[in-house]
Amino acid sequence: MAHVVVLGAGLGGAIMAYELKDQLRPEDRITVVTKDPKYHFVPSNPWIAVGWREREDITVDLRPTMAKKGIGFIPVAAERLHPEDNRIQLVNGESVAYDYLVIATGPELAFDEIEGLGPHGGHTQSVCHIDHAEQARVAFDALVRNPGPVIIGAAQGASCFGPAYEFLLILETALRRAKVRDRVPMTFVTPEPYIGHLGLDGVGDTKGLLESEMRGKHIKWMTSTRVKRVEAGKMFVEEIADDGSVKAEKELPFAFSMMLPAFRGIKAVSGIEGLSNPRGFTLVDTHQQNPKYRNIFAVGVCVAIPPMGPTPVPCGVPKTGFMIESMVTATAHNIGNLVHGKAPDRVGTWNAVCLADFGDGGVAFVAQPQIPPRNVNWSSSGKWVHMAKIGFEKYFIRKLRKGVSEPFYETLALKTLGIDKLKETTTG
Structure with missing residues (x-):
């Protein structure tokens, strides 16, 4: 039996737990460790700020959904990761041991x-x-x-x-x-x-x-x-x-x-040689796996990605929703491989599919891959983007409440935007 711990339950961590459930054996355990028992749909925060949404409109209580899925849930913040001991120390003094760890903490705001x-x-x-x-x-x-x-x-x-x-x-x-x-x-x-x-x-x-x-x-x-x-x-x-x-x-x-x-990495996983870069972001290879601690993976904003290139003022590279979704799917597959005695072989696409709402219109763009040169380099604007963003909000909140692992961004790219198929790739 393997115990997989997901550290963080934001956009990446919550769906990470659901997708892992589909990949692991019946006897394997999943535990989510998060500082906040409730998920808030971050893309709707600009609407909150101008009074177009209220907190309850974009909030999901994760505990009951996780319980229905048979996923352990610990709503306590992490104090420090101890990768040599395969355990996470929590702020309440307790520790959680793991066989595999997925870091999905998001960033610390600097x-x-x-x-x-x-x-x-x-x-x-x-x-x-x-x-x-x-x-x-x-x-x-x-x-x-x-x-x-x-x-x-x-x-x-x-x-x-x-x-x-x-x-x-x-x-x-x-x-x-x-x-x-x-x-x-x-x-x-x-x-x-x-x-x-x-x-x-x-x-x-x-x-x-x-x-x-x-x-x-x-x-x-x-x-x-x-x-x-x-x-x-x-x-x-x-x-x-x-x-x-x-x-x-x-x-x-x-x-x-x-x-x-x-942004920078959270303190609990920062300053660990071989795990994090100087900004505290987690180092991963093409399989989302840390090069030093091979039983640790990372997805989402906490992943270290080098900047596009020099600019007069430093600019980082965003981790967009589709990119995070592809990281999650690849990681779930790769951990599933490991518990079944196989090697990781799935590589996330790291494409960008984004809907930027402007209140009564908006801009959508697709970058395949996110880092140029690209096979797809597309953008468009119109009132349909605002409606698509509303649809995304409703879909994703429903997805979290139901505990389903179906991808959103690939469906959007294929059916709504008419972009060529955007799939995770398998190496070898």
């Missing part, structure tokens, strides 16, 4: 790397967590009552740019509906070298599509920009030239700001 950034004692809002989104909702309501300048964007080192663009344009839509948009100057601040780079050197015509959206809605932007510090109502930034020199420093006033931070 607000502290910039003075004054973030909702925890800082001066900017966030949509990275539902608690942050609810706090942003309070600030949004205050903005509607007392309109003023808005700054939306991402800090240097960020790797998740899609939600910044989404929230920018969802906010713009919400302000128009509140009939105060004419009193809210909007500026997008990003470390990307150009609008629509997305940490991917663009996908299709994301540069043209996003620039057109922003021009049409009178939104200014600043690229290759580094945030120095944030004070109450003021953001101090540097515009960086191609050679890395500072070409301009600016003080930007704001009444409301939402800035995505850089």
